Amino acid sequence: xxxxxxxxxxxxTLTQEFGFKDFKPGQAETLTSLVEGHSTLAILPTGTGxxxxxxxxxxxxxQRVLIISPLISLMQxxxxxxxxxxxxxxxALTSKLTGQERDFVLHNLANYQFIFASPEILQxxxxxxxxxxxxxxxxxxxxxxxxxxxxxxxxxxxxxxGKIRQLLGQPLTLALTATATPDVEMAIKKQLRFEDDSQxxxxxxxxxxxFLNVEEVESETAKNDRLLELVTTIQGPGLIYFSSKxxxxxxxxxxxxxxxLRVAAYHADLNLEDRFSIQHQFIENQLDVICAxxxxxxxxxxxxxRYVIHYHLPADLESYVQEIGxxxxxxxxSIAILLYVPGDESLQYTMQIDSAPQKNEIDYYYHHPExxxxxxxxxxxxxxxxxxxxxxxPRLESFFTKHxxxxxxxxxxxxxYIHTDQCKRQFILDAFKEDRTVQHNEKCCQSGxxxxxxxxxxxxEQAEPRSTIKMQNYRQVLAELFAQxx
Amino acid sequence: MTDWHLLHFFDQQxxxxxxxxxxxxxxxxxxxxxxxxxxxxxxxxxxxxxxxxVKKFDDAIDGLIAQNWLHSSAQGLQLTxxxxxxxxxxxxxxxxxxxPELNQKFDYQLWQAILLxxxxxxxxxxxxxSNYYVxxxxxxxxxxxxxxxxxxxxxxxxxxxxKCLEQFLDQCDPAKADLFTAKLVxxxxxxxxxxxxxxxxxxxxxxxxxxxxxxxxxxxxxxxxRSNLKxxxxxxxxxxxxxxxxxxxxxxxxxNAGKTVDQIIQIRRLRRSTIEEHLQVLAIFRxxxxxxxxxxxxDLKTLAKVYAGTEIDQWRYAELQQQGVEMPFLxxxxxxxxxxxxxxNE
Numbered sequence: 101x102x103x104x105x106x107x108x109x110x111x112x113t114l115t116q117e118f119g120f121k122d123f124k125p126g127q128a129e130t131l132t133s134l135v136e137g138h139s140t141l142a143i144l145p146t147g148t149g150x151x152x153x154x155x156x157x158x159x160x161x162x163q164r165v166l167i168i169s170p171l172i173s174l175m176q177x178x179x180x181x182x183x184x185x186x187x188x189x190x191x192a193l194t195s196k197l198t199g200q201e202r203d204f205v206l207h208n209l210a211n212y213q214f215i216f217a218s219p220e221i222l223q224x225x226x227x228x229x230x231x232x233x234x235x236x237x238x239x240x241x242x243x244x245x246x247x248x249x250x251x252x253x254x255x256x257x258x259x260x261x262g263k264i265r266q267l268l269g270q271p272l273t274l275a276l277t278a279t280a281t282p283d284v285e286m287a288i289k290k291q292l293r294f295e296d297d298s299q300x301x302x303x304x305x306x307x308x309x310x311f312l313n314v315e316e317v318e319s320e321t322a323k324n325d326r327l328l329e330l331v332t333t334i335q336g337p338g339l340i341y342f343s344s345k346x347x348x349x350x351x352x353x354x355x356x357x358x359x360x361l362r363v364a365a366y367h368a369d370l371n372l373e374d375r376f377s378i379q380h381q382f383i384e385n386q387l388d389v390i391c392a393x394x395x396x397x398x399x400x401x402x403x404x405x406r407y408v409i410h411y412h413l414p415a416d417l418e419s420y421v422q423e424i425g426x427x428x429x430x431x432x433x434s435i436a437i438l439l440y441v442p443g444d445e446s447l448q449y450t451m452q453i454d455s456a457p458q459k460n461e462i463d464y465y466y467h468h469p470e471x472x473x474x475x476x477x478x479x480x481x482x483x484x485x486x487x488x489x490x491x492x493x494p495r496l497e498s499f500f501t502k503h504x505x506x507x508x509x510x511x512x513x514x515x516x517y518i519h520t521d522q523c524k525r526q527f528i529l530d531a532f533k534e535d536r537t538v539q540h541n542e543k544c545c546q547s548g549x550x551x552x553x554x555x556x557x558x559x560x561e562q563a564e565p566r567s568t569i570k571m572q573n574y575r576q577v578l579a580e581l582f583a584q585x586x
Numbered sequence: 587m588t589d590w591h592l593l594h595f596f597d598q599q600x601x602x603x604x605x606x607x608x609x610x611x612x613x614x615x616x617x618x619x620x621x622x623x624x625x626x627x628x629x630x631x632x633x634x635x636x637x638x639x640v641k642k643f644d645d646a647i648d649g650l651i652a653q654n655w656l657h658s659s660a661q662g663l664q665l666t667x668x669x670x671x672x673x674x675x676x677x678x679x680x681x682x683x684x685x686p687e688l689n690q691k692f693d694y695q696l697w698q699a700i701l702l703x704x705x706x707x708x709x710x711x712x713x714x715x716s717n718y719y720v721x722x723x724x725x726x727x728x729x730x731x732x733x734x735x736x737x738x739x740x741x742x743x744x745x746x747x748x749k750c751l752e753q754f755l756d757q758c759d760p761a762k763a764d765l766f767t768a769k770l771v772x773x774x775x776x777x778x779x780x781x782x783x784x785x786x787x788x789x790x791x792x793x794x795x796x797x798x799x800x801x802x803x804x805x806x807x808x809x810x811x812r813s814n815l816k817x818x819x820x821x822x823x824x825x826x827x828x829x830x831x832x833x834x835x836x837x838x839x840x841x842n843a844g845k846t847v848d849q850i851i852q853i854r855r856l857r858r859s860t861i862e863e864h865l866q867v868l869a870i871f872r873x874x875x876x877x878x879x880x881x882x883x884x885d886l887k888t889l890a891k892v893y894a895g896t897e898i899d900q901w902r903y904a905e906l907q908q909q910g911v912e913m914p915f916l917x918x919x920x921x922x923x924x925x926x927x928x929x930x931n932e
Contacts, residue, residue, distance in 0.1 A: 176723060184719045191725070198695070201725045356785075364779065371795070373702070373769065374779035376721055381776050569778060571786055574755050577767035580774045581705065582748040583712040 106135050117159045124148045126303045139273040139298040141288055143280045145305045146425020150276045154240045158213055163237020167216045170243050170255050172196055175216040177399035190214040193221050206230050219257030222264055236271045244275035247291045248284045256485040262293045279305055279418045281533045305421055305532055309428045311435040311555055312524040312545035323439050332359055334407050334552050335559050336388045341397055341423055343412035343447055345369050348391040366392040403430040410438040415448050416510035417531050433555055440518050448511050456504045457483055466493050589646045593673045601662035602626045604647055611635040617866040624870050624926055630687040680793040688803035690828045697806055697824035699724030703731050708744040709772025721771035730823055738816050746817045754808045766801045829871050837864035862916045869923045877924050881917055889921045898922055
C-alpha cells in the first residue's frame, strides 16, 4: 500500500471501529509511520488520544498489542475504557491480580489482543515466558519519558525495557509520551534500542485552549477562601489536585459545607467500587468537583473539564503539564489555576527528603535485598527495582545522589514558573526546549487574580436545579434498576 | 478497623489475648487459636478481615490502651468501664455485622464481584443495553457469569435477581436495605460511595462498608437456601468449606464410624498431632461431639479434681504433670472445650 492508501484505510477504520470523523493532531502520522513498519516515538500533548494510536493499530492489523505502562490505576482505567468501546479482548497484567486471576489470565493469554502489563510484572519469569510465546504485533511503551534517568519521573523498571524488547524479538514499537525534551527523546530511542529508520512524531505540548494562571495568596486560610470563591464563580466541572489524600478529604468536607456544589474525593483510599462510582458520577455530570491526588486525576476521562486547580504545587513542571492537561479536552476554553502560598514548596521538599533513601539505608538494603520483599511503599519499591538491575553499589549511591539533585532542580523549576513575570506559556515551552515564540494575548496567561468572565468561564445560572446525590428507598432503586413499575 | 470498634471484642471481666483476635480475624485456624477463639466468643469473626493491616491493628490497640479504654495485664486486655461507656455511646445499628459468621461461608472478594456484576448485567439487559462500563474487573467473576449465561438466559438472570433482591430486602431493616441498594450499579445508576452514604446517615464510611458486606453475605445465604433457583449456582462458586475443611471432615467421618485415633492415623497416614488437632476443631464446632469416645469416666474424674474451683482460662496442662498425672494433651483440651460448651449453654 502506498501512503495515501494507508491513510484512507486508517480513516475508514477510525470511522467504522471508533465512530470518529477525524484524527486528532499526530494520530494519523503516528499510525502511518507504524503501518509502514517504523518503530515510532510519538510526543503528543495531553488530550490528543495517544491510546487510540495503538487501539486502532490493533484493529487495523488484527495483531496483538502489548502495552507497558507504569501506573496500575491508569491501566485499569484504560482496560475499562476499551471494554466500554467494545474491545473485549483486553486485560491488565498487574500485581493487583489475585493468584486465581493471574492463573486464569495466563491460561487464556492467547485469547487477548490487547495486553497491558507493568514493567515489574514482566520481570516475573513465568509471566514473561508466557508472553514470549505470543506473536506481538506492536509493543507500546506508555509514559516513555519515565526512561530518562535524570528525570524526576524516572522509573528503574523502565531500564529493562530495551532488554525486554530484544527478548521479544525487536517487535515494532510505539513509545508514547506527552513531554520529552530532545535529550529525553534520545534517551528513549537509545534505551529501547530503536532502529535507524525509527521515526519521531512530535507535536507541541502547548494546549492553547487552557489559560494558565498562578495566584499567590497569604496563607492557607486565604487559599481556602480563594478556592471557595473560584469554585463558586467558574463554570464547572472542575478538578482540584492535592499532594495529600488527607487534604483532599478536608477540602471536600469544606466545599460541601460551604456551597451547594456536589463534591467528592478521588484517591487511593477509595476502594475499587467507590472509584468506579465517583468517576462515573463525574462523567455523567452528577458531580461538580473532584478533589484528587495526581495518579488518580490522570485516570479521569472527562472531556469537558473546564478548570483544573492545583491546591498544592506539583513536584515538577512535567507533572504540572500532564495534570492541567485534563482540562478542556473538548477543545473549548478552560483554565488552569495554581494557588500558591509562599512556603508551599516545603511540602514537596519534605516529600523529597522522605522519599530519598539515605546512604546507610541504600547500603543496608543492597546487602539484604530480601528484606525489601514485603516493603510496599514507593521508595523501597524504587530501591528494589534498581537493585534488580544488578547495578554496583557505588553506582547506585551515585545515582540516588544525582536523583535527589535532579528532583530538587525540577522543583526549583516549578517554583521559578510560579514566580516568573514572563509569559507562563513561553516559560513552559522554553523548559521543554520547544523552539517557538508564543503570541501572548489576554487568553494566554496571567499571574494574580483572573477575571474569568473575560474568558467566558463565569458560572452560568442553571436552567434546572442540579440533582444532588441522595440515597433512595430500596424499592425505588430496584424498580429503576430492573425497569419495573414503582 | 476504626479504633473504638475494636472495644467490641473485649470484656470487662475476662482478660483476652489480642494475638488471638488478630489470628481469628485473619483466619489462622490452629487448634490453640480456635480454642481461645471459643473461650473469647470470637469464632463468629473467623476470616472477617483476611487482609488485616497488622501494624495499623496493633497501633489501634495501643491507642485504646493509651486512652484507658482497655486495660493491659499479663493475662491479656480487658475493657475498662470508660471503654464500656465509649462503646455504648458510639455504637450505631451499623457498627457491627448481624451475621459475622458468614465470613467463613463465602469468599467475599469473589461473591462481591459476582453480585455486583450479576445485578449490573441483569439491569442493562432489562434496558436492552449491551454497551456499558463494567462495574467490577474481577476476571473470575466475569468468566463465571459469562459461562452461566451460556447455559441460562439473560431473562432468567434478570427475573431471579430482581425477585430475590426484593424478597430479601423486604425482610431487612428498611434503612439497611436502602444502604444496600445505594451501592448497586446498573443502567440508570452508578452507585454511591461509602463516603457519600456515610455523610447522609451520619456514620463513618467503614460502617457503610461493613453493613454492605454483612447484607451481601446474608443475600448469598438467602439465595443459597433456594437451590431451585439457577442463580444459586453463582452463589455456590463463592462458597467456602467453613471451619470444617475437607481434611477435617474426612477425619470426622472415620471418627464417627468408630475408628480410634491410632486407627485414623494409620488410615490417613497423617501425624498424630494433625489428627488430634482435627478432633479439637471438631469438638469446638460441634457441640454434640462424642467426648466419651476419648474421655473415659476416670479421665473426667481426674480432670475435675485437678481443675476444681479454677476458671477454665486459668487451666494449664502443666498442672496435670505437676500433680503426677500422665494424660495426653488432647484429653486436657477436649475437657476444656466440653466445659466451655457447657458454660455457653448455661
